[in-house]
Amino acid sequence: KAGFSGAKTERMFELMDGFLKNDPVSLQKDILHHVEYTVARSRFSFDDFEAYQALSHSVRDRLIERWHDTQQHFKKKDPKRLYFLSLEFLMGRSLSNSVINLGIKDQCAEALSQLGFEYEVLAEQEGDAALGNGGLARLSACQMDSLATLDFPAWGYGLRYQYGLFRQIIIDGFQHEQPDYWLNFGNPWEIERVHVSYPVKFYGSVKEEVVNGKKCKVWIPGETVEAVAYDNPIPGYGTRNTINLRLWAAKPSEGLDIESYNTGDYINAIVNRQKAEIISNVLYPDDRSYQGKELRLKQQYFFVSASLQDIVRRFKDMHNNFDEFPDKVALQLNDTHPSISVVELMRMLLDEEHLSWKRSWNIVCKVFTFTTHTVLPEALEKVPMDLFETVLPRHLQIIYDINFAFMEELKNKIGKDYVRLSRMSIVEEGAVKNIRMANLSIVCSHTVNGVSRAHSELLKTRVFMDFYELWPEKFQYKTNGVTQRRWIVVSNPSLCALISKWLRTESWIHDVDLLTHLKNHASNPELQHEWKMVKKINKMRLAEYIETMSGVKVSLDAMFDVQIKRIHEYKRQFLNILGVIHRYDCIKNMEESDRRKVVPRVCIIGGKAPPGYEIAKKIIKLCHAVAEKINNDTDIGDLLKLVFIPDYNVSVAELVIPGSDLSQHISTAGHEASGTGSMKFLMNGCLLLATADGSTNEIIEEIGAENMFIFGAKMNEVPKLREKESTIKAPLQFRRVVRMVRDGYFGFKDYFKSLCDTVENGKDFYLLGSDFTSYLEAQAAADRAYVDKEKWCKMSVLSTAGSGRFSSDRTIEDYAEKTWGIKPCKLPL
Ligand code: 8GP
Known part of the structure; x- marks a missing residue:
């Protein structure tokens, strides 16, 4: 109240009832109020969606109170x-995330249940x-x-x-x-x-x-x-x-x-x-340019x-x-x-x-x-100069002036090395002149960073090498992170409860380093029992979803092996599918006695292809064509299933990640700047099968390579392998599975031809062929580990326990201190 005065203000204070209350009865009153006056339905007749709307408005009211106070506080300080x-x-x-962060999920659930609604059902109403x-x-x-x-x-x-x-x-x-x-x-x-x-x-x-x-x-x-x-x-x-x-x-x-x-x-x-x-x-869909x-x-x-x-x-x-x-x-x-x-x-x-x-x-x-x-x-943006001149004429003048000053400064430092000067110029000369937005950003920013240690190294030694030589002090590295609130607390409530029980505190939700204490319990049979139960519940949820979306019934005993991310050649979903074909081919040709030893798998792929990216779209079609064949092969049964999850998005990820046993992050080394999906899987105790790319290098440091399945060429090996690519024959197993696709074993022979061409005849830029053998070895190692349930469970616990470093809290603290120079400004309670 300090600082406010006058009769009008006094009256305002008199009329205030204090903050909205969060007990179930107060929430019920608010929900019904919004049913009647916001949604304009009768409180005696409203459906799930209307209840979702009313609940959301009630939660939003609470957000607004805090929002106002926060902005006032920032203004004052x-x-x-x-x-x-x-x-x-x-x-x-937003609903599920807001109720968790406000700490009112249980109260909302209770309030709703007395009104005849189920919180989980309402949360599902939101797009x-x-x-x-x-x-x-x-x-x-x-x-x-x-x-x-x-x-x-x-x-x-x-x-x-x-x-x-x-x-x-x-x-x-x-x-x-x-x-x-x-x-x-x-x-x-x-x-x-x-x-x-x-x-x-x-x-x-x-x-x-x-x-x-x-x-x-x-x-x-x-x-x-x-x-x-x-x-x-x-x-x-x-x-x-x-x-x-x-x-x-x-x-x-x-x-x-x-x-x-x-x-x-x-x-x-x-x-x-x-x-x-x-x-x-x-929104422009990612069309890479x-x-x-x-x-x-x-x-x-x-x-x-x-x-x-x-x-x-x-x-x-x-x-x-x-x-x-x-x-x-x-x-x-x-x-x-x-x-x-x-x-x-x-x-x-x-x-x-x-x-x-x-x-x-x-x-x-x-x-x-x-x-x-x-x-x-x-993906480094360039804007044609004539376009700039038309749309933003004054800005182009300023860019010229900035570039002129920069080029002068550079000449003073490096002399008349015109090749380098032209590489670093903000203006790209050529038939079409372009403005290089990355160069502009580097020249004008006081710090530049990549999103993992490996990525930042690549920036310094390749992508922005010239700039690094000029201003080494500008370059930093920041490894990405994800929020454990969304990716454990919201999406995996059973795991959240288990962790809090074993750590005897909920503090890990904002102090995620505490997760490391789970290591002490990793081999404890009691914890392992509970851990496996949690996984089973989540797998059941996922299996139901798969059946609804694709009609495929999957066995809960199978290993759920997941790759969900945007479809791109460098992310190598094609490698995954070729691996599935190889597995299928092996099972088909096995003796009955060997079949009994096969670890059943459900291979799950999901992701959107950029609309103009033909090859990515062909990969999706191939996945469906292969799935059609395998899933309908009665000879194979539950030993192998392949499922494509359509319309992958954040809420689908919230369902899929907790239910996964193994997840794949298999980009050609040197292509994934960081990768954040892997961090979400890690938090949920899902084992990673990955190349040493992007942030995976740092994940290996935390979890230990022995608790992961790492394969493939390293970043420094990739350029040499590419040089040799046209002269070296891909392994026989690889050629065999590509041939199956080429020869129309899964139909659509002509359609898949150009896809097969991307990995054969010396054109395998993303090195699927040269990584194939070690990929299959990593997959075999995963199978062996899965059979030993205790060992697998321990590796799973250790994955969660080591995931603290990959929280966005850590990333943000790092940016705040070393990049932005900002300090917390906490609203008093
Ligand atoms: C992505 C990177 O590909 C990924 O490795 C990284 O984890 C993530 O950014 C967060 O840093 N890059 C993009 O999503 C990207 O460049 N998108 C532009 C096309 C919009």
């Missing part, structure tokens, strides 16, 4: 804040918020959870796409894409802020004017679109801190378009305005411009000297998608705040940090 700029956030469901493609986007979501839990003064900024990532439907084994209009049934988790909106300019021309006796550039836009804020509260666990994810939606600008109205074409004028909304309509797409550039600039206007406004509310900006603001570039923000901030400081170039540049260089998430050169 005025700490340095982190702004996390990302074009993608893969949040998944996924899928505003992202894959690893990068889910990582952003995990990091938001950790930022809130660790009380950091942070906000996320992104785009509120009307259509999220496409839904994958499978018809006759082929992937088809369907739009994901996720807002169709409303979204109780967002708060529309009609009054928080900013104009975002595009196109037009740049003029020079004299303002206060100084020459200034003035950008006269050709189009203005309004960015409207939608706030999504992100609650921390075990704290009242609730941070914000602000997503922008494009709306037609209010400004009068005299020209169109004068022509008398009123309808067309309105239709044209409405086109503004296209900007935030649809967005080069030259005008809408993509507009999306990037739109969200960046609105976010920076918001950030600068907040800063100016409290400060009037821009030199303090870097003490109050850290701006994180999540890959190159928001990179245009470095230029936009420069433009705002120069053209709107009228700061000198030197002062503006000094500020920009102190606020930005850049994380890259890929090793694939084709």
